Amino acid sequence: MEKSKKIMKSIIPHLEDPVVKNAVKVKARVIAYATEFLREQGFIELLPTIVSPLTDPLNHEVFNVRFNYYGTVYQLTQSMIFHKQLAVTAFERIFIVSPNIRLETEEKKDSGRHLFEFTQIDLEMKGAKREDVMDLIERLLLYVISGVKQKCREELECLGSSVKIPTMPFKKVRYLDALQTYGKDFEKILSEKSTEPFWLIDIPIEGREFYDKLSVDGRTLLDMDLILPQGYGEVLSGGEREHEYEQILKRMEYKGTSLEDFKWYLQIAEDERLVPSAGCGFGVERLTRYICSLPHVSLTRLFPKVPGMDWI
Ligand code: AMP
Numbered sequence: 001m002e003k004s005k006k007i008m009k010s011i012i013p014h015l016e017d018p019v020v021k022n023a024v025k026v027k028a029r030v031i032a033y034a035t036e037f038l039r040e041q042g043f044i045e046l047l048p049t050i051v052s053p054l055t056d057p058l059n060h061e062v063f064n065v066r067f068n069y070y071g072t073v074y075q076l077t078q079s080m081i082f083h084k085q086l087a088v089t090a091f092e093r094i095f096i097v098s099p100n101i102r103l104e105t106e107e108k109k110d111s112g113r114h115l116f117e118f119t120q121i122d123l124e125m126k127g128a129k130r131e132d133v134m135d136l137i138e139r140l141l142l143y144v145i146s147g148v149k150q151k152c153r154e155e156l157e158c159l160g161s162s163v164k165i166p167t168m169p170f171k172k173v174r175y176l177d178a179l180q181t182y183g184k185d186f187e188k189i190l191s192e193k194s195t196e197p198f199w200l201i202d203i204p205i206e207g208r209e210f211y212d213k214l215s216v217d218g219r220t221l222l223d224m225d226l227i228l229p230q231g232y233g234e235v236l237s238g239g240e241r242e243h244e245y246e247q248i249l250k251r252m253e254y255k256g257t258s259l260e261d262f263k264w265y266l267q268i269a270e271d272e273r274l275v276p277s278a279g280c281g282f283g284v285e286r287l288t289r290y291i292c293s294l295p296h297v298s299l300t301r302l303f304p305k306v307p308g309m310d311w312i
């Protein structure tokens, strides 16, 4: 009883906040334009997988959500990476508007960028290279931002949005070069300095999970992040994928990943059922936050889940 009173008190002003209402309207358009673009490009929309014995192990600390159902341990989806890899064996191009649960630690509550329930538009292309994904996303962003600027002029004006239509092609910055020039806070520094989105490419092997493909240099990955300007930071991660059993095994051993946890996936890889692919996922709330020039992603959802807080 005590608890539900506390929740009702904090959620009602949020529901009535004109900033939230405008941002939610813009977010609906962001999703509509992004998915329309992907459909036009031949992508098939899949519905999200919410629970599975298999989900992204992630490369940072989150609390685990697991439950036992008739002897199988299920997890809530942290990303659909493995399902995407399997899905491209059935369809060449797929996307999912995918809700993800990541129980992020409490200190992320003021980052402006973290929720513990958020949505990615997650996509994968059979036989594609990293460059194909970057080209697709640049065109998608142009389409989404131009469309939203036209359709949501009033909402963006009320929000005081300063978003510009980005200039293509986006700049590519190598991770290790940026680290050497700007030190460990390079991403923040570069994002704050920048006036255009840019790609951060060639992330070192220790910075990512085993499914991003290793480059021939043996140290960096054929992957990328998209960094938004004006301090809004990362909005997308993606890359080419490992699909060969021996290589996946090596990469899991390097990371200390439990082979038992991934036995289904490993069996599929050993049976040579995985195919070369590349893809990415971008956060709907982070993209909307940028387009609306908002201080926090929580303003883009009616029922936001901010790390460490107990909203409805
Ligand atoms: P990842 O592959 O882990 O980088 O996740 C893909 C994208 O999802 C990120 O680039 C973000 O845009 C978004 N994302 C990841 N974690 C969160 C979070 N905790 N809250 C909001 N958005 C997130």
Ligand code: MG
Pocket (backbone or CB within 6 Å): 225, 234, 236, 237
């Ligand atoms: Mg990322």
